[in-house]
Amino acid sequence: MIEGPYFVLVVLGALWCGVAAGVFVAFSTLVMRGLGALPAARGIAAMNSINVAAMTPAFMVVFMGAALLCAVIAVVTFVLWPEPGTVELLVGCVLYLAGSFGVTVVANIPRNDALAKLAGDEDSERSAAYWRRYLSEWTLWNHVRGGAALAASAAFVLSLT
Template identity: 60%
Template sequence: MIDGPYFILTLLTALGCGLMAGVFFAFSTSVMRALGALPAAQGIAAMQKINVVIVNARFLAVFVGTTVLSVVVAVVTLVESPDPGRIELWLGCLLYLVGSFGVTGAANIPRNKALDELDPEAPASAEHWARFLREWTVWNHVRGGAALAACVCLVLGLAA
């Protein structure tokens, strides 16, 4: 059975994954839908502002902190090698690292950077905005699903 600091680290990782899944869920189900309902220029300007304000200490503490904890839990699991729950713990860490953190860096951030270069008032920006909404939200679903699955796996690993 997992106990002591390893238990606390794993529990904090699971909670971080769950919290990030909630953030991604909120974006997919409400924020992006609301932005998509606005005229393109307003939606672009609002998302550009969101891209600035989301980079704050609280968000980064959870998003990056969960990444660091996932690496620590994966390494400790490898060294400690608890037989019951080992696969679930590794899978949970991998899902968050690749499916949430990795997808954010490979898919969402590049789209955010491209959007930040747009002039919201330029006529050509509306077409880019429609594509951005569609693609960004699909990748957001992926990272949200990965964070939720990671949370479930880590909890199952703790319960094993």
């Protein structure tokens, strides 16, 4: 049974992953659509600016805080194995750590780095072509991050029932 400080960790994990999911979904459905409506040079410049601005403590607390909570929950869950709800907790931890954090590292950040290299050359046809590909690929992977974070949150909630 999940109780005491462990219960608080799980509730915080569910909430934190849910907030991260909301950020990812809002970004995919609002921000990326808005950027995609801009001319390529302006979209590239705006996204590069957003990527720099995202390195704030507030965003990092949401993104890295959820990953840290998931890591702590996973460790505690292994210690308490095979208590009821531990399978759901491990599934939730894997979903967030691999599906949100991992996807960020292997899919979104490399695309952001490549986009940053276009700074100063935003008006070229090469940059415009990359921007079109970036929009679809980055947004697809961002949907994956959002879905994984939402599924992790749901798994944490299920572990409590």
